[in-house]
Amino acid sequence: MSRIAYFGPAGTFTEQAARSLSTGQELVPMETIPAAMTAVRKGDAELACVPVENSVEGPVTATLDGLAEDSPLVAVAEALLPVHxxxxxxxxxxxxxxxxxxxxxxxxxxxxxxxxxxxxxxxxxxxxxxxxxxxxxxxxxxxxxxxxxxxxxxxxxxxxxxADVPDARTRFLLLSPPCPPPEPTGADRTSIVASMANRTGALAELLNELALRGINLTRLDARPIKGNFGFYRFFLDFEGHIAEARVGDALAALRRRCEVRFLGSHPRADGVRATVSATATDSDFAAAAEWVRAVRSGERA
Amino acid sequence: MSRIAYFGPAGTFTEQAARSLSTGQELVPMETIPAAMTAVRKGDAELACVPVENSVEGPVTATLDGLAEDSPLVAVAEALLPVHxxxxxxxxxxxxxxxxxxxxxxxxxxxxxxxxxxxxxxxxxxxxxxxxxxxxxxxxxxxxxxxxxxxxxxxxxxxxxxADVPDARTRFLLLSPPCPPPEPTGADRTSIVASMANRTGALAELLNELALRGINLTRLDARPIKGNFGFYRFFLDFEGHIAEARVGDALAALRRRCEVRFLGSHPRADGVRATVSATATDSDFAAAAEWVRAVRSGERA
Known part of the structure; x- marks a missing residue:
């Protein structure tokens, strides 16, 4: 039977999230967040369930650091639990x-x-x-x-x-070794981590690549890279799926600018559908690419 | 004798930071970060000392939320302590x-x-x-x-x-009710919190206002606003002092775009001096403003 390693012990919110994301796998509590990730990297578990952000406490830094370091893992699903x-x-x-x-x-x-x-x-x-x-x-x-x-x-x-804050929520990720992402649903989230030297305007340039393609950011965390002074990691979550033209195009543009690691495209737990502006649909991108092809070949101008 | 309220109890890193920032004030431990801020707001203490970010754990969300809510407080100094x-x-x-x-x-x-x-x-x-x-x-x-x-x-x-991470550090702020900021030193940090509705490109626009004026960002934290779904607060730290032309000009531009609260300009504890690009010095701004004045009055074109 396949296994989901989760940040334990049993009886916590992460177990509750792992249960909600399980499709029959055995749930195995691990003592720390890094240990749950290591279990997947070593093949001791197929998937790992860890918290990634809390609306009151902010980002879970152990998860962010663990996603940016060692061998890649991708999020294939998420769960959103009210903190009651x-x-x-x-x-x-x-x-x-x-x-x-x-x-x-x-x-x-x-x-x-x-x-x-x-x-x-x-x-x-x-x-x-x-x-x-x-x-x-x-x-x-x-x-x-x-x-x-x-x-x-x-x-x-x-x-x-x-709960003192009635709408406090924690978001959890289900992590896998790199694999084909789940099918796009129209209400998807894509996550990446971009690493770069700190210089004036660097982050503005990255965000412009998303904004120019009508991609709405849903989260941004900036973390200094341990032991690499002046280098930063930007964890970006945004609307859309890597299978969509605007997201693939933006990821390629970011990849030209800096080191980028893909952290997954998967359905949003809150079901919020992406609004795609009239200039950024898949058919807009296809028509524009076809026009460039036609101009290059001398068919059109 | 004037007092510094700090996030206690005695014998913690925050007491150590408060001692290093004190110029003879009495140090008064408070049970929580909000309580230390409230002491200043109520006039029970002149200043408050609280942690704002840790290089391993990330931002201190209680401090960020406390700075964005209730009556304004500004940082007049900072301390950087190695977490040993x-x-x-x-x-x-x-x-x-x-x-x-x-x-x-x-x-x-x-x-x-x-x-x-x-x-x-x-x-x-x-x-x-x-x-x-x-x-x-x-x-x-x-x-x-x-x-x-x-x-x-x-x-x-x-x-x-x-310490497992040898260069882990925590940064602390010394907070005051709004007051004239300390004199610019050339190695200053300015902090603001900008609040806005989540829409595509909103954050990119804010960061462009800084980048266009050659202002280097040193920290960015995005926090959802409690009980105001879809609205975000962006905590921005950047190089420079509000007394400088490029910073004043950028703050005015941001103020036109969204709600902005000033959180202080003060010397950086690490002493890193700002690099001001050749197009963004105070004399560049003065010369450009003089040219516009002259054109408006018909003296030049």
């Missing part, structure tokens, strides 16, 4: 005196805790799932966890849908 | 069986721990300073802390300069 926490306790607990979770989770439920468990001491755990385990073992009274943890651990649900 | 940890223990500890720290710190010393303390159980604390306190109180055997913690707590230094 579940608060779990043991059935016999009457008063919650301690509440545990991962610091990132605690940061996202601070106001809720102040309003609903003002007397509880807040303690830090290494993951939301570790907090649930500690509650099960009697170490603490309550845990702030991913909803999936309620199915994994024999605990009582004290509250569901807990 | 100190490992502290009690003098009587013979064998380190447990080592504690904040998860971000643990992530940055993972390899060192595997090589040097392979038998130690790694436990999570709410801050590097909280880990030092827990070691002092006998709860754990060793703590991974900021160097300044060795001066704060009566513990033994087991190792210094500990």
């Amino acid at each position: 926490f579940t608060v779990l306790t043991r059935p016999e607990v009457r008063t919650v005196r301690t509440v545990a979770s991962h610091p990132h989770a605690l940061a996202q439920v601070r106001h809720w805790l102040e309003r609903n468990l003002p007397e509880a001491r807040v303690v830090v755990a290494s993951s939301t799932a570790a907090a649930a385990v500690a509650v099960r073992d009697g170490e603490y009274d309550a845990a702030v966890t991913a909803p999936v943890a309620a199915q994994t651990y024999p605990l009582k649900v004290l509250a569901e849908g807990v | 940890f100190t490992v502290l223990t009690r003098p009587e500890v013979r064998t380190v069986r447990t080592v504690a720290s904040h998860p971000h710190a643990l992530a940055q010393v993972r390899h060192w721990l595997e090589r040097n303390l392979p038998e130690a159980r790694v436990v999570v604390a709410s801050s590097t300073a909280a880990a030092a306190v827990a070691v002092r109180d006998g709860e754990y055997d060793a703590a991974v802390t900021a160097p300044v913690a060795a001066q704060t707590y009566p513990l033994k230094v087991l190792a210094e300069g500990v």
Whole structure:
């Protein structure tokens, strides 16, 4: 049976994302994001599921660095999970005196805790799932966890849908070794990482190549390259699929300017369809190329 | 005596940064980054010291969101600290069986721990300073802390300069209510946040305004605006000072295009001087403006 390596432990948001993206594969928790990627690179797993960005916390730098380094991996699918926490306790607990979770989770439920468990001491755990385990073992009274943890651990649900920012979301990628991308759907996302020396106007030039072809950017993260001072990596997500003319043309233009690694074209989890301007459709590109061919051969002018 | 509110507790990297930026003010630890900013907004402190970016972990989103929201604050100085940890223990500890720290710190010393303390159980604390306190109180055997913690707590230094990535650095800002910026030095950084609806080419247009005036970008972070779907904030840092013609001209051009908030012009901690191209010096701008004035008045053509 094929396997999906995911950033564990079990009972976290990433497991929940991996479940939603699985088509029957075995789910294998890995201790770190790099370890999940390495499992795919070594062939120990077919796919890896890792978080890539959170609308409150920003980009997941371990994932970005891991995509830019070592052998290439491409995203073949994505999942978007609302960051709504579940608060779990043991059935016999009457008063919650301690509440545990991962610091990132605690940061996202601070106001809720102040309003609903003002007397509880807040303690830090290494993951939301570790907090649930500690509650099960009697170490603490309550845990702030991913909803999936309620199915994994024999605990009582004290509250569901807990979040200070109601629309906070985390996006997860399903990564594969390079392979033919999934078919275009009209609501696709393409991701690349472009590496270049820092000089005035360099990033403006890259973004112009996209804008000139009517391609809408959906995310941009700039990261300095470790140990290579003054060199930057730009992680760009934009609308469209590499099978489309405007995207292929833009990627070729970027490739002439700098080092580019393709990180995948796949359907968007939010289903938002790309708006293609009247000058940038596949038939616009085909007609223009045909005209250049005809002019070159002397048939037209 | 005037006060600098900083993201505490005492004995962390932010305290170390606040000390280096202090000119004799009292240092007051605050529990969170927003609380440090609020202290300045309410007038409880004159200045606030907060982290803004880490070369390994990326941007500090709480600081970015805090700068874009509520009443304006401007950065009047910055500090750049190498992220080198100190490992502290009690003098009587013979064998380190447990080592504690904040998860971000643990992530940055993972390899060192595997090589040097392979038998130690790694436990999570709410801050590097909280880990030092827990070691002092006998709860754990060793703590991974900021160097300044060795001066704060009566513990033994087991190792210094500990870091998996040797050149990892964190940048800190000293924030003030709006005030005249410090004098230009030739090695300055200007920061803004620009807010706009997501549409094709919008960011390319902003960056072109900078590139056309020879202004080199040093950082860009794109953040979705909470609760305002499809609207983005772009945090831009670039070379130069608002007192310089090319920067003032670019800021005016950006202001015509979108909402812009000025986040300060101040000397760069790394002392890197801006390279101003031959077409973008203050005298170039003055000569060009004089020519337009002369043409308008019919003196020249």
